[in-house]
Amino acid sequence: QVQLVQSGPEVKKPGASVKVSCKVYGNTLSGLSMHWVRQTPGKGLEWMGGLDPEAEETIFAQTFQGRVSVTEDTATDTAYLELTRLKPEDTAVYYCATHHELEGFDPWGQGTLVTVSS
């Protein structure tokens, strides 16, 4: 059974960058399509981006293009989300989740709270 374990909470100043990790247990990262979703305080879920296996490239929501990157370390089965030029409105819980083309997102990591404040 696949389990995703994310890194701990982060506090950043506006303009800084943050890197969140997501380690895979129970499978190898190379066998998965990893995606990232964020949830701002009191609000809903917002898909950020992830691997399109058919196109063999990472696709991002337009909202985040130019500020977000996703990398993978297959040696440690860990995926990383980096968000740059942080703003206070980027304060959110960031989730990784495995995308199954026929079934949706399952499982999810436990979430990482990123707080952006001066």
Added chain:
Amino acid sequence: DIQMTQSPSTLSTSVGDKVTITCRASQSIGTWLAWYQQKPGKAPKLLIYKASTLKSGVPSRFSGSGSGTEFTLTISSLQPDDFATYYCQHYNTYPALTFGGGTKVEIK
């Protein structure tokens, strides 16, 4: 981009009630729709995919229906563990893996 609209945004209900949540897509998405349950402080959990297929282990009181642009999630008899927020999601067309705004099911 495909937009997903859920209604209602909040539902006040009681244990034992039948609950129906609606999700509408801005264009046809076939049956590429998933439903998730989220409790406070926890990650979402997949309940239903392909509009009506129950994920293994999910109680049978949950069911999903619909195709094209209109979908429903039904809980046949609400249990105490079901008070949560529910989200729909279109999950098969990049870059529009869009979530609905959520429906909070709360105690009346």
